[in-house]
Amino acid sequence: MKKNKREPWLKPRGYIHFTSKFDLKDIKQVKFITSYASNPISVAKHPFSPLIHRPIIARRYKVTSIDSLGKKKRAHSFIDPETGKRRSNAKIRHIYYSTHLDAFIYSYYCQKVLTPLYELRLSETPGLSNCVSAYRKIPISSESEKNKNNIYFAKDVFDFIKTYGDCVALTFDVSAFFDSLNQKYLKKQWCNLLNTKSLPDDHHHIYKSLTRISYVEFYTVLKEFGIKSQYWFKNKKHVRFCKDADEFRRRIRNRGYLKTHPYRVKNMPNEYIGIPQGTPISAFLSNLYLLEFDKLIHTKVEVKGGLYRRYSDDIVVVCKPENVQEIKDYVLDIIKNKFYLKINKDKVDKSEFTATEKGVTCDKPLRYLGFEFDGKRTLIKPASLSKFYRNMKRAVVAQANKAKKGKYPSTSRMYKFELYKQYSHLGSKTKGRKRNFYAYAKDASEIMQEKAIMKQFSRAWENLMTEIKEQEMRLASIYKHIE
Numbered sequence: 001m002k003k004n005k006r007e008p009w010l011k012p013r014g015y016i017h018f019t020s021k022f023d024l025k026d027i028k029q030v031k032f033i034t035s036y037a038s039n040p041i042s043v044a045k046h047p048f049s050p051l052i053h054r055p056i057i058a059r060r061y062k063v064t065s066i067d068s069l070g071k072k073k074r075a076h077s078f079i080d081p082e083t084g085k086r087r088s089n090a091k092i093r094h095i096y097y098s099t100h101l102d103a104f105i106y107s108y109y110c111q112k113v114l115t116p117l118y119e120l121r122l123s124e125t126p127g128l129s130n131c132v133s134a135y136r137k138i139p140i141s142s143e144s145e146k147n148k149n150n151i152y153f154a155k156d157v158f159d160f161i162k163t164y165g166d167c168v169a170l171t172f173d174v175s176a177f178f179d180s181l182n183q184k185y186l187k188k189q190w191c192n193l194l195n196t197k198s199l200p201d202d203h204h205h206i207y208k209s210l211t212r213i214s215y216v217e218f219y220t221v222l223k224e225f226g227i228k229s230q231y232w233f234k235n236k237k238h239v240r241f242c243k244d245a246d247e248f249r250r251r252i253r254n255r256g257y258l259k260t261h262p263y264r265v266k267n268m269p270n271e272y273i274g275i276p277q278g279t280p281i282s283a284f285l286s287n288l289y290l291l292e293f294d295k296l297i298h299t300k301v302e303v304k305g306g307l308y309r310r311y312s313d314d315i316v317v318v319c320k321p322e323n324v325q326e327i328k329d330y331v332l333d334i335i336k337n338k339f340y341l342k343i344n345k346d347k348v349d350k351s352e353f354t355a356t357e358k359g360v361t362c363d364k365p366l367r368y369l370g371f372e373f374d375g376k377r378t379l380i381k382p383a384s385l386s387k388f389y390r391n392m393k394r395a396v397v398a399q400a401n402k403a404k405k406g407k408y409p410s411t412s413r414m415y416k417f418e419l420y421k422q423y424s425h426l427g428s429k430t431k432g433r434k435r436n437f438y439a440y441a442k443d444a445s446e447i448m449q450e451k452a453i454m455k456q457f458s459r460a461w462e463n464l465m466t467e468i469k470e471q472e473m474r475l476a477s478i479y480k481h482i483e
Contacts (some may be wrong), residue, residue, distance in 0.1 A: 054218035096276035135283035177313035400471035
């Protein structure tokens with residue numbers, strides 16, 4: 001007998017929260033979650049719990065200055081010209097985790113209630129569905145059950161440029177996207193989607209839980225419960241931070257760890273912006289927020305024979321050279337004045353492509369969704385490749401340090417399985433496929449029919465072996481010294 005497939009919105013979440021997880025193998029628990037999340041009366045009265053906030057920091061090695069000879073200098077930090085203080089180039093994403101029952105409610109309303117209505121709205125405007133790529137399931141083809149990913153979305157743009165002739169690609173990046181969404185406008189769009197003048201009680205309660213949040217810092221919780229590291233949870237059967245509501249009140253609320261809504265507009269006490277990034281419904285709401293924006297830009301660009309695509313807050317427009325300034329000004333104007341968001345003018349990149357008898361050339365490669373396209377070749381973005389090798393080196397050192405501390409049966413050798421799994425062609429198998437960054441690059445090479453991508457990884461195995469050998473020699477010298 002075939003096992004019944006679980007509903008997509010009933011997705012298990014592995015993180016630890018204040019309340020316990022649900023066992024989705026238990027039919028009774030699944031029935032409870034389904035009946036509870038799909039009942040508007042229950043949802044309208046549901047006590048949404050505080051979120052757990054965890055900042056995700058990604059270090060960035062960026063250009064900080066250009067000397068007199070035009071040579072670019074890169075660093076992980078820079079001197080702020082306004083304050084004179086050194087600031088990090090790191091990008092910080094503020095992620096908020098909801099309790100497991102809250103997450104199921106968000107997920108049900110996102111996938112079963114709101115998404116079908118949103119998809120219907122997209123279909124009302126010809127070609128609009130192709131413009132919005134992020135946070136949606138878009139099949140590769142009508143016969144395929146697999147969905148498109150970044151590789152396909154980037155390829156669509158690059159293929160368009162190859163056949164379009166002389167053109168210019170403009171890329172825009174919305175500043176602090178989730179943190180800047182105007183809550184009143186979001187509520188208006190939510191009502192428009194439901195075709196109501198005001199939100200029904202259950203929808204309004206969900207809206208309030210996302211716009212008037214309370215939260216606790218992740219590392220504060222770890223400290224309170226005496227947990228030294230996030231890795232403490234690995235392979236443990238610990239299912240929740242607090243045993244019950246009383247312990248939550250005693251150890252979290254009464255000790256002043258709860259923080260209130262961080263999105264109040266400066267000098268405007270009654271104005272709020274932003275929604276928490278990380279809940280199962282947040283990504284959908286960001287698409288809903290820009291539905292009218294997508295319509296306007298798509299229509300504006302399509303009339304002039306161009307291409308418009310948006311992946312979350314990354315926007316790309318391909319148009320004729322004579323239309324560049326008009327379209328650029330139009331995007332910057334309406335995103336600010338109609339949708340209350342901001343695009344840094346200095347971060348609007350422009351790549352000019354010229355069609356010649358030998359193919360397409362450009363003055364500056366187009367960087368989009370982790371790829372770099374110069375008219376002839378498509379490559380993995382250099383920054384992503386550098387990050388891959390940096391992470392590889394750190395992982396080898398970490399494994400060597402574990403061996404040094406005697407965490408493996410044979411302390412004279414490094415435990416290499418994890419390294420091979422993460423950083424080589426051997427990969428890690430998920431559903432019969434090898435899944436790591438190397439495997440992703442191989443997929444990109446095949447889908448885009450670009451051999452140059454795999455050439456970027458031609459020394460990956462050699463570099464991994466070199467790093468491992470260096471650490472093994474270091475360990476050998478340590479053991480020899482101890483003996």
